[in-house]
Amino acid sequence: MLPKQFFNNEEKHSMSQSVIAIDYGNKRVGIARASVVARLPETLVTLENNSNLMSSIQNIIDKEDVSVVVVGLPRSLEGSDTEQTKKTRNFIEQLRELAVEVVEQDEAVTSEHAISELQQSKNKFVKSDVDQLAALYILEDYFSDLGVNNR
Numbered sequence: 001m002l003p004k005q006f007f008n009n010e011e012k013h014s015m016s017q018s019v020i021a022i023d024y025g026n027k028r029v030g031i032a033r034a035s036v037v038a039r040l041p042e043t044l045v046t047l048e049n050n051s052n053l054m055s056s057i058q059n060i061i062d063k064e065d066v067s068v069v070v071v072g073l074p075r076s077l078e079g080s081d082t083e084q085t086k087k088t089r090n091f092i093e094q095l096r097e098l099a100v101e102v103v104e105q106d107e108a109v110t111s112e113h114a115i116s117e118l119q120q121s122k123n124k125f126v127k128s129d130v131d132q133l134a135a136l137y138i139l140e141d142y143f144s145d146l147g148v149n150n151r
Contacts (some may be wrong), residue, residue, distance in 0.1 A: 018064040020044065021139035022057075022071045022095075023110065023131050024088045029053060030131025032139045033064055041139040046128035058098055069100055072107030072138040105142045110134040 021041070023030035029049050034041040044064075047056050060066065071092050074084045095102045114133035118125040 016065050017067045019068045020066050021135045023134040024091050028131045030135040032135035034139055039143050041136045043132035043136050046131045061100055069095055069102045070105045070139060070142045073104045074107050105138050107138050110137040113137055
């Protein structure tokens with residue numbers, strides 16, 4: 001059943017609209033997605049952070065009918081900004097030019113959590129798996145903060 005606020009929202013929502021989460025890194029960018037209705041995150045893809053990054057993200061936004069992009073915002077363990085925080089904020093400003101709603105989400109230890117989970121699986125994994133799984137955790141945290149528990 002759809003939440004009541006879904007129908008009360010003045011914006012029209014398509015049943016196929018998605019939310020994507022991004023784990024932004026200097027070399028790679030992990031992406032996860034979920035339907036705005038089901039809110040069940042799944043890993044999607046890892047992109048190379050190169051000159052094609054923004055066009056690749058635009059293609060995903062178009063293909064997945066994305067209404068919101070959630071970007072993990074890294075901070076130090078003390079909660080202060082780092083060099084990566086500054087780079088991520090610059091990336092967020094570029095994303096906002098794509099005319100889509102962009103939301104910042106604390107990404108505290110998502111990559112470490114992803115590495116730990118992948119190691120426990122005892123299967124071989126590559127760095128791009130970590131990036132996608134970290135993005136999935138960012139999306140889960142976003143939904144959790146909205147009051148939708150997925151874990």
